Amino acid sequence: MMVMIAPEHFLSFLSDQGFSLASGVPCSYFKDTFTSLEESTEIYYIPSTREDEAVGIICGYFLGGQVGFLILQNSGLATIGDALTSLAQLYKIPLLMFVSYRGLEPDADFPEHLVMGDVTEDVLSAYQIPYWILEEENWKSILHQAISVMNDSSLPVCVLVKKGVLSQ
Amino acid sequence: MKGAEVIQKLDEYLTGKELIVSSNGNVSRQVYTLLPQPQVYLRGSMGLPVSIGLGLALSQPKKKVIVITGDGNFLMGLSSIATVGSVQPPNLRILVIDNETYATTGCQETVSSALNYVEMVKGMGIKSVVSIDLTKEKEIPSDLFDKFVIKEELQVLHIRVEIDDINLENIPWHPIEIKENFLNR
Numbered sequence A: 001m002m003v004m005i006a007p008e009h010f011l012s013f014l015s016d017q018g019f020s021l022a023s024g025v026p027c028s029y030f031k032d033t034f035t036s037l038e039e040s041t042e043i044y045y046i047p048s049t050r051e052d053e054a055v056g057i058i059c060g061y062f063l064g065g066q067v068g069f070l071i072l073q074n075s076g077l078a079t080i081g082d083a084l085t086s087l088a089q090l091y092k093i094p095l096l097m098f099v100s101y102r103g104l105e106p107d108a109d110f111p112e113h114l115v116m117g118d119v120t121e122d123v124l125s126a127y128q129i130p131y132w133i134l135e136e137e138n139w140k141s142i143l144h145q146a147i148s149v150m151n152d153s154s155l156p157v158c159v160l161v162k163k164g165v166l167s168q
Numbered sequence B: 001m002k003g004a005e006v007i008q009k010l011d012e013y014l015t016g017k018e019l020i021v022s023s024n025g026n027v028s029r030q031v032y033t034l035l036p037q038p039q040v041y042l043r044g045s046m047g048l049p050v051s052i053g054l055g056l057a058l059s060q061p062k063k064k065v066i067v068i069t070g071d072g073n074f075l076m077g078l079s080s081i082a083t084v085g086s087v088q089p090p091n092l093r094i095l096v097i098d099n100e101t102y103a104t105t106g107c108q109e110t111v112s113s114a115l116n117y118v119e120m121v122k123g124m125g126i127k128s129v130v131s132i133d134l135t136k137e138k139e140i141p142s143d144l145f146d147k148f149v150i151k152e153e154l155q156v157l158h159i160r161v162e163i164d165d166i167n168l169e170n171i172p173w174h175p176i177e178i179k180e181n182f183l184n185r
């Protein structure tokens, strides 16, 4: 078993990359990440009531000249379709999204995630959103790639997070 | 009084430095036509003007951010009022132009007429909220916008208006241009 990415290293990496705001709705795959976010002094965290609201918050933050990131469960991908297509993609607003990849083998007992788990990558492809799967090894280089594609294209990109990678 | 007249009147109280986010449809077209440019004119993302205004207010704490939204947009993103009530950004204010309809798509009814905006918004943690019915008025009380624009306090101003009968042209800027013009202001 690989060792998970320490949440404080993960957040300070993002802070070093210029991210100063996070918003989204929790998933247990991000439990430790959210604990660290709530305590973080470098990254301000706003618990959002819905994932599309978090897209709005991060996009507004960008329009004011600062950068934030989004954190959500893949179920929330189904909530943000219009926010992506008619806001972030339409206005070309860079957006880094961390999306938990529920519905794979470890979620066999969670039928509520199975359909979305099956279609998650298809949904991202259909929305023309470049995505990466986060790994404990090389995690910084994966994030560097995602961030550089986001900046070069000025568009949303997604990092999928499987069980155990960011939280026990 | 109609929504466009309210927006036109607001112009007299603006310094030009305020950052404005307007909801999709008629409201954005009116804001584009009647208020100083450039602003964040939303073309889509119905329901999100308040959340975008919140992000903008946090990003630019020294500037006043005014969200101008139709009731349909406001109600679709109503839970963002709870988030705003929790964050309490003092530089954010929200103007609800309530014509009780989705006017842009042909004046279908919203659920707005059943609601008490003062109780609803106060219950979500925003202390300064004014609700006023101008459907039968020709003038706006002079102190209404004074306080709304000048006071350094999170505020919601809900105005009931008559439905607009004018239909403005589409905003000629592509959304990418809207963003770039706004970022360069």
Ligand SMILES: Cc1ncc(C[n+]2csc(CCOP(=O)(O)OP(=O)(O)O)c2C)c(N)n1
Binding pocket: A082, B023, B024, B025, B026, B027, B044, B045, B046, B069, B070, B071, B072, B073, B074, B099, B101, B102, B103, B104, B105, B110
């Ligand atoms: C998600 C979504 N559903 C429906 C629409 C179609 N639509 C465009 S504007 C609008 C009405 C907006 O109503 P309101 O905010 O009250 O403004 P008004 O049109 O009354 O000025 C609707 C339903 C849309 N753009 N997006």
